[in-house]
Amino acid sequence: MSVYCSHKHVNNNGNSFCTHCGEALPLMVGQVIDHRYEIGRILGQGGFGRSYLAIDRQKAREKCVLKEFAPQVSKSQDLQKAKELFEREASVLKKIHHPQIPQFHASLQAKIGTKDFFFLVQDYVExxxxxxxxxxxxxxxxxxxxxxxxxxxxxxxxxxxxxxxxxxxxxxxxxxxxxxxxxxxxxxxxxxxxxxxxxxxxxxxxxxxxxxxxxxxxxxxxxxxxxxxxxxxxxxxxxxxxxxxxxxxxxxxxxxxxxxxxxxxxxxxxxxxxxxxxxxxxxxxxxxxxxxxxxxxxxxxxxxxxxxxxxxxxxxxxMQPSANSQNSYITKLKTMVAAPGKTAYRKTHFALQKVPMPVWLRPFAATFILTMGVGFIGAGMWSVGNFMVRSITSINLPKVELPQLPSISNPVNVGNQNLSSEAIFKRIQELEISQAVFIKTVDERFYTLRPGLRGRILTDKPEDQVLREQWNSAADELLKNIERANLSQIARRKIGSFSQEDSQRWDRLARSGRLGKYGSFQELREETYQKFNPLFPGQQRGRLTQQTYMQFWYAIASDKVDNK
Incomplete structure (x- = not known):
C-alpha cells in the first residue's frame, strides 16, 4: 500500500518519512499506538506535529484526540522551544479541569518503525x-x-x-x-x-x-x-x-x-x-x-x-457544511513562534496545506533543509535528524536530544550578484511566503529549462557548482517577480493553501452579485492574468501547476477580490 505526504509524494507503506521531501508521514488509518489508540483519521497538521481522531480500545472505543509531537522547525533553538512548549502543554493540561476545555488523559512515547514518536491524549470535541x-x-x-x-x-x-x-x-x-x-x-x-x-x-x-x-x-x-x-x-x-x-x-x-x-x-x-x-x-x-x-x-x-x-x-x-467542518481541530490561522532574538516566524496550525492550510503547516524537512544550502534542495532525499530519547519527570514525557544542524553553504556568484542560500531564504522569510511552494516553483522552472537533468540531485561537489548557481539565479528571478507583484501580506501568507475551493467561492460570489466590480468570475480571471502574465512569462493559461505557479495566480486574484 502506498502512503502520501501532504505534497502527494508516493511512499512505500512502513516509511516514517517521505523519501522525496523528508516530511514526517501521517500515521495510517487503523494503526494502533501503544497497543491502545487506533488511528481513525487525521484532524490536522501544525508546526509542532499532527493531531488524529483516535479510538481508545480500552475505553469502550471512545473517541479521543491523539496529538503527535513532530516540530516543523529548522534551528536548534527553535527545536528547543518546540520541545519546551510540548512538555509545558502536557504538564499544564494535567492541572486543568474545566468542562469547556478538552480533558487531558495521558502522554506517551511509542516506537514506530525505527523512530520514536511522542503523543498527548485528550478528549475529542464534536x-x-x-x-x-x-x-x-x-x-x-x-x-x-x-x-x-x-x-x-x-x-x-x-x-x-x-x-x-x-x-x-x-x-x-x-x-x-x-x-x-x-x-x-x-x-x-x-x-x-x-x-x-x-x-x-x-x-x-x-x-x-x-x-x-x-x-x-x-x-x-x-x-x-x-x-x-x-x-x-x-x-x-x-x-x-x-x-x-x-x-x-x-x-x-x-x-x-x-x-x-x-x-x-x-x-x-x-x-x-x-x-x-x-x-x-x-x-x-x-x-x-x-x-x-x-x-x-x-x-x-x-x-x-x-x-x-x-x-x-x-x-x-x-448552514451548508463546509469542506472542513468535520475537522474541528484544524487551525487555519498562524501562530508565530519567533526564535529567541529573531523574527523568523513559524506556523502552528492544525491544518493540512492541501486541505487547505497556510495555517497546525510546513513540513519539518522542508524547513530543515533551508539551512543546508541550495545544493541539497533538488529532488533528492534528506535526513531530518535523529531524535534521542530520554525519560522525563512527573508526566513521563520523553526528553528529546536536539539534532545538530549543518551550516549554510558558501555563497555563489551569479553575474555581479552575491547570491547565497542564506540570502535567498532570508528574503523568503521576509516575504512570509511558503518555502515549500517557492522551492517547488524554482525546481519546476529549473528542470523545465533543463529537462535532461530531471531526476538528478544537485550536490555540493565542484562539478555541480554551475548548476547550483543557475538554480540560485532562478530563485532570485522568482523572488523579484513576487516582489513586483506587490502582494498583500495576507495573500503572501496564504500561498501554499489556495485551492480550487477559492475560485469556486469567488464564482459563487460573482453569481450572487457580491464580487464588487466583477460581474462574473471570468472578469476576475482575465484581470488576474493581465497582471500574472508579465510577471511569470511562459506559463500557459489553464495549465498552471496547482502547487506552484497557480498559487501565485490565486494570490493575485485574492488581492483583487479583497480590494474589489
Missing part, C-alpha cells in the same frame, strides 16, 4: 471551530450578530477566569482555537501548545533562552508586548479575545480592522457595534496592558446580558 463558522458566514456576506458575540464573551470569559486563577495564560486566543460544541452550543477552548505558567511574583512570563524572550502569538490577534517583547500578561489573553470578537462581529480579518501605520482601530467605519460593547472592547484593546481590564471577571460585570447560546448552534445546523 463541533465546528469559529474560524470555520466565520468562513461559512463570510461566503454568505454575513457575520455573527452582536448578541451572539456578546454571548460568546459570556461563555469564554469564565474559562479565562479559571485558567488565569491558576496563573496560566493561553497566549493563542483566536477563532480557530474555539470550538462551538455540537452537543450544547457552548464554546470550547483548545490548543494549549502556547500556554504560559506565570510566576506569581512577576505577573508576566518571559522565556529566558539565549538571553532573549521567545515570542509567540498570532499576528493581528496578539498584543504588541507579546509579539515584539515576549512578555505576556493575563490581559494579553483579554486583548486577543477582543480581536476575536471584532473579527466575528464584522466578518473581516484583523488587518482590515486596524490601521497599523497610525496604530488605530477603525471604530465606526469597519467596526460598528453598540456604544456599550464598543467601550468594553476598547478597554480590552488598550495599547498599554495596565490600561486594560485586568481580569475576566471585570469584563463580565460590564458586559450586557443576552439570550441562550443555542440560537447560534441552531444557525450552524441550518
Amino acid at each position: 463541533g465546528i471551530n469559529y474560524y470555520q463558522l466565520f468562513e461559512q458566514l463570510q461566503t454568505q456576506g454575513k457575520s455573527l450578530t452582536e448578541e451572539e458575540v456578546i454571548n460568546l464573551l459570556h461563555n469564554i470569559l469564565p474559562i479565562l477566569s479559571y485558567i488565569h486563577s491558576l496563573d496560566i495564560v493561553h497566549r493563542d486566543i483566536s477563532p480557530d482555537n474555539l470550538i462551538l460544541r455540537q452537543s450544547d452550543g457552548l464554546p470550547v477552548l483548545i490548543d494549549f501548545g502556547g500556554v504560559k505558567q506565570l510566576p506569581a511574583s512577576q505577573g508576566f512570563w518571559q522565556t529566558q533562552l539565549v538571553g532573549n524572550g521567545t515570542l509567540l502569538g498570532k499576528k493581528g490577534y496578539a498584543p504588541e508586548e507579546q509579539l515584539l517583547q515576549g512578555k505576556v500578561y493575563k490581559s494579553s489573553d483579554l486583548y486577543s479575545l477582543a480581536v476575536t470578537a471584532l473579527v466575528l462581529v464584522t466578518g473581516k480579518e484583523p488587518n482590515l480592522l486596524y490601521d497599523s501605520y497610525n496604530g488605530v482601530w477603525y471604530w465606526g467605519k469597519e467596526i460598528k457595534v453598540s456604544p456599550k460593547l464598543e467601550g468594553i472592547l476598547k478597554k480590552m484593546l488598550a495599547y498599554k496592558p495596565s490600561d486594560r481590564y485586568q481580569t475576566a471577571d471585570q469584563i463580565l460585570k460590564d458586559l450586557p446580558t443576552t439570550n441562550s447560546s443555542h440560537t447560534l448552534i441552531n444557525k450552524v445546523n441550518t
Whole structure:
C-alpha cells in the first residue's frame, strides 16, 4: 500500500518519512499506538506535529484526540522551544479541569518503525471551530450578530477566569482555537501548545533562552508586548479575545480592522457595534496592558446580558457544511513562534496545506533543509535528524536530544550578484511566503529549462557548482517577480493553501452579485492574468501547476477580490 505526504509524494507503506521531501508521514488509518489508540483519521497538521481522531480500545472505543509531537522547525533553538512548549502543554493540561476545555488523559512515547514518536491524549470535541463558522458566514456576506458575540464573551470569559486563577495564560486566543460544541452550543477552548505558567511574583512570563524572550502569538490577534517583547500578561489573553470578537462581529480579518501605520482601530467605519460593547472592547484593546481590564471577571460585570447560546448552534445546523467542518481541530490561522532574538516566524496550525492550510503547516524537512544550502534542495532525499530519547519527570514525557544542524553553504556568484542560500531564504522569510511552494516553483522552472537533468540531485561537489548557481539565479528571478507583484501580506501568507475551493467561492460570489466590480468570475480571471502574465512569462493559461505557479495566480486574484 502506498502512503502520501501532504505534497502527494508516493511512499512505500512502513516509511516514517517521505523519501522525496523528508516530511514526517501521517500515521495510517487503523494503526494502533501503544497497543491502545487506533488511528481513525487525521484532524490536522501544525508546526509542532499532527493531531488524529483516535479510538481508545480500552475505553469502550471512545473517541479521543491523539496529538503527535513532530516540530516543523529548522534551528536548534527553535527545536528547543518546540520541545519546551510540548512538555509545558502536557504538564499544564494535567492541572486543568474545566468542562469547556478538552480533558487531558495521558502522554506517551511509542516506537514506530525505527523512530520514536511522542503523543498527548485528550478528549475529542464534536463541533465546528469559529474560524470555520466565520468562513461559512463570510461566503454568505454575513457575520455573527452582536448578541451572539456578546454571548460568546459570556461563555469564554469564565474559562479565562479559571485558567488565569491558576496563573496560566493561553497566549493563542483566536477563532480557530474555539470550538462551538455540537452537543450544547457552548464554546470550547483548545490548543494549549502556547500556554504560559506565570510566576506569581512577576505577573508576566518571559522565556529566558539565549538571553532573549521567545515570542509567540498570532499576528493581528496578539498584543504588541507579546509579539515584539515576549512578555505576556493575563490581559494579553483579554486583548486577543477582543480581536476575536471584532473579527466575528464584522466578518473581516484583523488587518482590515486596524490601521497599523497610525496604530488605530477603525471604530465606526469597519467596526460598528453598540456604544456599550464598543467601550468594553476598547478597554480590552488598550495599547498599554495596565490600561486594560485586568481580569475576566471585570469584563463580565460590564458586559450586557443576552439570550441562550443555542440560537447560534441552531444557525450552524441550518448552514451548508463546509469542506472542513468535520475537522474541528484544524487551525487555519498562524501562530508565530519567533526564535529567541529573531523574527523568523513559524506556523502552528492544525491544518493540512492541501486541505487547505497556510495555517497546525510546513513540513519539518522542508524547513530543515533551508539551512543546508541550495545544493541539497533538488529532488533528492534528506535526513531530518535523529531524535534521542530520554525519560522525563512527573508526566513521563520523553526528553528529546536536539539534532545538530549543518551550516549554510558558501555563497555563489551569479553575474555581479552575491547570491547565497542564506540570502535567498532570508528574503523568503521576509516575504512570509511558503518555502515549500517557492522551492517547488524554482525546481519546476529549473528542470523545465533543463529537462535532461530531471531526476538528478544537485550536490555540493565542484562539478555541480554551475548548476547550483543557475538554480540560485532562478530563485532570485522568482523572488523579484513576487516582489513586483506587490502582494498583500495576507495573500503572501496564504500561498501554499489556495485551492480550487477559492475560485469556486469567488464564482459563487460573482453569481450572487457580491464580487464588487466583477460581474462574473471570468472578469476576475482575465484581470488576474493581465497582471500574472508579465510577471511569470511562459506559463500557459489553464495549465498552471496547482502547487506552484497557480498559487501565485490565486494570490493575485485574492488581492483583487479583497480590494474589489
